[in-house]
């Protein structure tokens with residue numbers, strides 16, 4: 001086994017890819033050897049010391065290739081430190097009781113049922129209507145007009161870097 005940590009992601013419109021790159025950047029800055037790769041391109045995880053995997057959320061779920069990754073590599077993942085994160089709009093809504101965290105953590109339930117996580121990152125994502133296929137652009141446009149959502153980039157880079165920083169000792173076991 002190498003000393004490399006895999007940071008892998010499932011993204012449709014690019015915001016989760018950006019979060020994965022930021023996590024990898026922080027780990028690299030702290031001296032960790034890291035490879036970043038979309039989940040779809042990962043063949044074999046045997047050689048990685050640890051795995052950090054994150055997905056965008058659609059319809060309250062990790063993207064299909066995200067779940068397929070965890071299912072396919074489950075036996076290997078069970079033998080390594082495994083951290084997971086979600087990128088979603090639920091986290092963009094800040095409530096006094098922190099209900100957004102409960103919602104976002106629930107998106108990870110199917111993942112942690114398959115493989116226990118050493119840490120979970122819950123991150124706000126992006127709503128950019130111009131990047132959505134037409135079939136989604138119309139309902140999301142209606143949702144913005146009715147005030148349910150507001151377009152914007154809600155990624156909080158400090159929170160993301162802090163999570164990656166705190167992750168470090170959990171990946172080195």
Ligand SMILES: Cc1cc2nc3c(=O)[nH]c(=O)nc-3n(C[C@H](O)[C@H](O)[C@H](O)COP(=O)(O)O)c2cc1C
Pocket residue numbers: 010011012013014015016017056057058059060061087088089090091124125126127132136
């Ligand atoms: C069709 C669609 C469904 C979505 N469903 C959810 C959802 O159920 N819960 C949520 O919090 N965010 C949801 N989102 C918001 C995305 O998770 C958010 O825009 C994220 O940043 C997208 O990541 P990506 O740019 O990597 O694809 C949805 C977005 C789209 C386009």
